[in-house]
Amino acid sequence: MPTILAATEPTQAATASGVFSLTWLLIALPLLGAVVLLLGGRRLDRVGPLLGTLLPAASFVLGVVQFLALLGRDADDRSIGQYLYNWVSVGRFQVDAGLLVDQLSMCFVLLITGVGTLIHIYSIGYMAHDTDRRRFFGYLNLFIAAMLLLVLADNYLLLYVGWEGVGLASYLLIGFWSFVPAYAAAAKKAFVANRVGDFGLSIAIMIMFWQFGTVSFQGVFSSVGGASEGALTAIGLMLLLGACGKSAQFPLQSWLGDAMAGPTPVSALIHAATMVTVGVYLVVRSAAIFNGAPNAQLVVVIVGAITLIFGAVVGCAKDDIKKALAASTMSQIGYMMLAAGLGPVGYAFAIFHLLTHGFFKANMFLGAGSVMHGMNDQINMRRFGGISTVMKITWITFGIGWLAIIGFPGLSGFWSKDKIIEAAFEGEGWRPWVFGSAALVGAGITAFYMTRLFFMTFHGERRWTEDVHPHESPKVMTIPLIVLAIGSALLGVVLGPTGAIVDWLEPVVGAPGEESTVLPVAVVLVLTELLVLGGILLAWSMYLRTRVPVVAPVGSVLTRAARQDLYQDAINESLFMRPGQYLTRFLVFFDNRVVDGAVNGLAAVLGGTSGRFRRLQTGFVRSYALSMLAGAAVLVGAMLLVRN
């Protein structure tokens, strides 16, 4: 596909100057915050949260300045590299630590620092009563720094450093309340699932070095044309494995639900706006590789389609508000993966949906946190209901997020998700029918479960436990909600219909091209909205018109399966954990009995023998003298024998 490759041919990055020579500060500021807060000790307990919020905010300001500077440049001149230092220099393996600011990484910088800062501000209120706030903000800053390093790196190895940093920070944050064993286990689970993915990414990097002799973006992408399709497919699949781990895609999705163990701002930061999106970033950044490996692309699309349906189904059955949102995140990331796998037609829309999703999902997670804050940290939606009257701001902002995610016409999700559904219907043969239908059905289910969540929480009769007295959260929490709600409402209309996002990203990911959909666009649009309406009505009749029982009914087979996350843990356990356990048990047995048996047996034989020989040491001097005499006689006799 020479034309597509030409479209994504990497442009030579300009050398950083002016405001772009400060790119390193984007990462250094939150990193400084993390270091100071984590090493500073108790003296910083009081100023810690404020300091931890100001530094990412400073990064955000710098990001905005850089963004404006980028806008002032030509479209082809917006890729700016900053060489930092020669990092690894071993024979043929040369890696420079360098940063790359271009259209794609700028999107992420703004999302990470912008939404991240809002979440920091919100955390000041949410964590006000936690004694360990300083550590919390230190971890948050570490997370932001790692995330920025990931998206700003100009080679895969440096990206991998950020990738691991994100994994570490998420582990620390999910297990922030590690005194609860279940939370500590959730953190461990997330870490292990992520490690499986990291393994894939590291192998991908190794194949790149083996094939191209370099791991820098520019070097790899410019030599993709000469590589065999098999190698590209292998790299693509390994990258996808990495993406699946971090982005909680099938089959590595199991950690996301449990990861809700962390404090709610963490869920918003890690599991909605930033961390889970890096898989999409990786695929889109590696567009040149995936463009040359159609089979890997197909797998990406399949993974995305499975995950989006999977997450949606799970989301329908969860009564835990955070877990329902987590399932929704999984499903929405599935949409992005699907779009990213479609190739140039989908890259820009994947990023578009990622940005809008970052806003409305952070908004809803923080809204859920606000509800929990007012409801004594309860999370069971069957115990909510009718909160709209007591928490007005939370209700309105959450409502905007809800309308945005289900694709209510005009709001962000409408513009971004419909574009993905349209893109899924483009092409020929069986693919558009299968993937388009998956995306379409997913939209309907999304509408159902999000409406269910919204109605169960904010409307209907009050099913509160006796001891709760809900109240609106303080301003420091509601203002981020309002800002995010505005973003959820307007970001789509600013970027979508104007074509701004597609034009912006075109130099990096290529132009979408003109392919026709198998169904007319209008039909797709109408079908989508009909399904969404159907989902809303179904949820209305089930959860608003009829009473919601406080104790969950047994439910159908599917409901019960979805409550158990479609048995993902059971499957993982029986497929991987048990065989692994049996293998280790066998190895332990082998080690104990065979290896140790041989060593111990030898030692026992020697010990027993020497125990017998020990008896020769009687302590009687005269017997020693006799043996010496006998020995001397034998020696003399032997010498006489040899002489003759």
Place this chain on the structure above:
Amino acid sequence: MNPMNYVYLSALLFSIGASGVLLRRNAIVVFMCVELMLNATNLAFVAFARMQGNLDGQVIAFFVMVVAAAEVVIGLAIIVTIFRTRRSTSVDGANLLKY
């Protein structure tokens, strides 16, 4: 006179000394038998030196005497100490140093 006779005498003295070391229990007697064995070797050295016609054996005999003198000092001291603690000089009695 045939110098071999001295060697025979030496062998005889050595055998007497050795059997004394092996058969007697009194540490003083055992010690004296050790001295007897040492002097038997001295005699052998001197006899061989005479037979070879050089002085090496005689010189070594002097060394042996010096060693024997040192050994007497130390050995007697040990025996006295053993006697003080155990009220006996039986070598079979002092058999604690074993397996």
